[in-house]
Amino acid sequence: MKFVKVIVPLYLPKALDYQYLDGQPKIGEFVKVNVGKAFVHGVIAEIKNTTDYSGKLKSATPTGFYLAEETLKFFDWVNRYNIAFPGESLRACLVANKVPEDKSYKDAIVLKRLDADKVTKQRQKVLDFLMHNKEPHTKAELAKRLEVSSSVIKTMIEKGFIKEKEVKLVDSVSIEQHVDDITLTDQQIHALGSICTSIDSNAFSPILLDGVTGSGKTEVFFKAMDKILQEDRGQILVLVPEISLTPQLLERFETHFGFKPYGYHSNMTGSAKAKTWHKVLSGEAKVVIGARSALFLPFKSLRFIVVDEEHDNSYKQEDNFKYNGRDMAIVRAKLGNFTIVLASATPSLQTWYNAQTQRFKQIIMANRYGNATLPDVCMIDMKSEKPGTDKFISPSLKSKLTENLEKGNQSLIFLNRRGNAPLLICRTCGHRHSCPSCDVYMVVHGNKMVCHHCGFKEPFPETCPDCKKDDSLFAFGVGTRKIFQELQEYYPNARIGLADTDNIKTNNQMAELIKQVENNEIDILVGTQMIAKGLNFKDLTLVGVVDADMGLNNSDLRAGEQTFQLISQVAGRAGRYDKKGTVYLQSYMPEHEIFDHLKTLDRDGYFNLELKSRKFGNMPPFSKLAAILIKSKNQHSAQRAAMALVQNFPHHNESIDVLGPAPATIFKVRDIYRFRILVKSTINLHKELKHWIASTPVTNDVRIDIDIDPQTLY
Ligand SMILES: [Zn+2]
Ligand SMILES: [Zn+2]
Ligand SMILES: [Zn+2]
Known part of the structure; x- marks a missing residue:
C-alpha cells in the first residue's frame, strides 16, 4: 500500500497523510479527501511507503486530473514567499475547495436501432428528432423539447431503440467574421x-x-x-x-x-x-x-x-x-x-x-496614434482663488469651463471622492460624526451617512449627538455629487454627467455612459477614477482636477506615485484626437515638487525625484518591507501581542529594522483594534519571519496578518 502527502485547500499548517488504495499515485494528482467531516479536493505533494501517523489513515480517491509540475512549483513558491499556509494557492485555484464538475461532457440520448415497424406517434417524434438533430440532449432536455413524457423515453431505452451515451460537448468559440486589417505604425x-x-x-x-x-x-x-x-x-x-x-x-x-x-x-x-x-x-x-x-x-x-x-x-x-x-x-x-x-x-x-x-x-x-498630442497642464493656485462658501470650482477654472462650453467642446471634471462630502461637522460644538465601529468619519451620501470601511449606514442626523442642538450639523468638504450640483447651478442648460460607483453600478450603465460620451451627448462629465481610463471623448479639450493635492498627505508608500499616475491618466483623456487639450490642476500647494513634473508630464523626472527620497528613507525598491498587523476585539490583547512580537524578534543587525509597534493609521475597523509592526530589511527574511511569528505566544483572541511587500503601511 502507498501513502501520500496531500496539500489541502484549507488554513492548515501542513499537508496531510492519506492512504492511496488503487493504482499508482502521481505527484500533482487531484484527489478527493476527507478533512474532518468535510470533503475537499487536494493535490498529492509526496509519495511515501510509510507514515508517521499512528491512527487509521483515511484514503484519498483519485480524480484522474493532474496539476502540471510547473504549476505545483509555482503554488509552493507563492505560499512560501507570502508566508501563507501550504494550501492557500491551491485554495485560490479550486472552485469552493473542489475541482469543479467538468460540464463539457453529458449523457445524451442517441439512436440505437431503427428497425421498429410499429411505433407510436410519440416515439416516432423522438426518432425523427434524433435522426435530424446533431445537438446533444439529455433525457430531461429531450422530453422537454419534444413535449413527450419522460416515461416514453424511458421505455424506448428499455426496448433498445435509443440509449444514453456520454458525449463531449463542442465549444463553438470561433466567430464568423475575422476583421483585422489594422496597419501597425x-x-x-x-x-x-x-x-x-x-x-x-x-x-x-x-x-x-x-x-x-x-x-x-x-x-x-x-x-x-x-x-x-x-x-x-x-x-x-x-x-x-x-x-x-x-x-x-x-x-x-x-x-x-x-x-x-x-x-x-x-x-x-x-x-x-x-x-x-x-x-x-x-x-x-x-x-x-x-x-x-x-x-x-x-x-x-x-x-x-x-x-x-x-x-x-x-x-x-x-x-x-x-x-x-x-x-x-x-x-x-x-x-x-x-x-x-x-x-x-x-x-x-x-x-x-x-x-x-x-x-x-x-x-x-512615446507617440500617440494619429494627430493626437499631449495636453498642456496649468496650475491653479487655490490660495489666491475665492470659489465662494461651500463651492469648489475656482473662478479661473469656471471661466475656462464657460469658454469651452461656448465653443461646443467637452469638459471633464475629476475628483477622486464619491458622495457629497467627506465629513459632517457641528457648527456649535465642533462634533465630527464618526462611525460607531471604525475610527473614521462617516461620509455624507444624499440624505444618508455611510462608513466606507464597514458599510454602516444611518440617516442624516437632525440633531447633534453631542450638544443636542437642532440643525447645527453641516456637510464639510467635497465629493463628486456636490461638484455635480455646483456645476448644474452654474450651467443649467449644459448636459452634465456624473460617473462614480454610487451612480454607475453595472456594466450596462457604464456602456450607456460610454455611448453618451462618444456621441457627444454630454458637455461636462464629473467623475472619480473610474473615468481615468477607457473613455474616448472626441471633443474633450478641458480637464479640471478639483483637488490635485488629494493623496499627497496620505500615509501610503505609493501615495505620490499614484497621484502622479492618476493625474496623468486623467490628463491623457484630453486631446486624444485632433483638438489640443488643456488640463487645470487646483492645488493649495502648487509649489510641491510633484507639480513641477506634472506640468510637463515628465514622468521620468518625477520618478527620479521619488527614488531619491525612497533611497534616503531606505524604502522599497532599496529595501524589502513586511507589514505585520496584530488584530483583536480586545485592545489590550492586541497591544500585548504586538509588544511580545517586537521583544521576541530574533536578531537585530544593520540590515534589519523593526519599526513599531504602533497603532494602525485607522486604529479600529469593524470594532477590531489594530496595531502594526513594519519589518524593513535589505535581505530576504521569509524563513525568519515565519519562525518569529510562530514562536511568539499570543492569546487566542489575537489574529496576526502578514503582508509581504505591502502597498499601504497600515
Ligand atoms: Zn460613499
Ligand atoms: Zn454639537
Ligand atoms: Zn465603520
Missing part, C-alpha cells in the same frame, strides 16, 4: 519586433511595454500573442484589472483573433468558472483573459503572460491570502522560462526602476 512594428526577439530566446524575459495612452500597446501585444498561437508554443494569460474586464475588451479581442477568449474573474458564475477551469487544465483554452485570480488556474502549459495596466492597485490582493498578482506573474514566467509583458501608460515606480537597472527590458512608445 513604425513604433508598433519596432515594439513588436523587440517582444518577438524575447519570445524567440525561449528564456525568462520580463518586458516593460511603456507606452503613452493612445500609442496602440494593445495591438502590439495582440500581435505577439498571434505569434505564440501560430507557433503553437502553449497557453497565454492576459491579466487585466478586474474593472477593465468589460464586454468592450472581450469584443476587441474577438475582432482581432476571430475567437472568444476564456474569461476568468471573481464575479463569474460557478459553471462559467468550471468551464474555463477544465479548458485551461486540458490545454484546450489557448488564451485566458482574467483578473489576478486567473494566475492560479491549473495551466497545462503556460508560455506567455501579459499584465495590462501593470501599475494598477487591484493586482494586490489584500484579503486573507495576501499577494501581489503582478509580482507573482513575473515569478510564474521565471519558473516557466518565458516572456512576460508588463504594459502601462503610467508604469509603477518599481517596474520602471527594474527597467532602469536592466533587470527588465523597456520598450518605449
